[in-house]
Amino acid sequence: MAALVAKRYATALFQAVQESETTDAAAVLQELKGIRQAIHEVPAFARFFASPVVGNREKKQFITELFKEKISPELYHFLMILVDKRREASFEGMVHVFGELTEALENRMEAVAVTAVPMNETAQASMAASLSTLTGREVTLTNQVDASIIGGVMVRMGDRVIDGTVRNRLNLLKEDLTQMIV
Incomplete structure (x- = not known):
């Protein structure tokens, strides 16, 4: 349900920005992202923004004082609607969906490669090029290290996961052996 709400609201904001002649999606x-960062870095702001106890008037006044002159009119009105509809809890998901829509518009995509050891720049560039060919988009690849995968690589691109890790292959082998024994 929360993902559906996030998608619906982010799409509405994206369409409003697309219809605007003065505002850019990027x-x-x-x-x-700046507002999301403020929510993450200032716990009092996060509690205030998400609290059902705080009234809409107080939240709107706070948003107006803090952001009105610093953000685009479309985003300002969007925040006011979020408060009116009490959808503040879905804000994080909305930022994510809006980011995906913006990347699709610009024919870009972010991907994360999870490996057991850090990738060197050459391997990272090669993988980014391969993923760009696969998706037809310009892929920006970041590397995360997780020693628990043992070896191989797991790539996350949007909703897609390509899991070529040793841990995954061992789990699949374990399932196959368990089914053979039973």
């Missing part, structure tokens, strides 16, 4: 995405 700029709004940066504004959204």
Whole structure:
């Protein structure tokens, strides 16, 4: 349910930005990320923004004082609607969906390669090029290290996961052996 709400609201904001002649989706995405960062870095702001006890009037006044002159009109009105509809809890998901829509518009995509050891720049560039060919988009690849995967690589691109890790292959082998024994 929360994912559906996030998608619906982010799509509405994205369409409003597309219809605007003065606002750019990439700029709004940066504004959204800035607000998200403020929520993460200031716990009091996060509690205030998400609290059902705080009234809409107080939240709107706070948003107006803090953001009105610093963000695009479309985003400002969007935040007001979130408060009116009490959808503040879905804000994080909305930022994520808006980011995906903006990347699709710009024919870009972010991907994460999870490996047991850090990838060197050459391997990372090669994998990014391969993923770009696979998706037809310009892929920006970041590397995360997780020693528990033992070896191989797991790639996350949007909703897609390509799992070529040793841990995954061992789990599949274990399942196969368990079914043979039973």
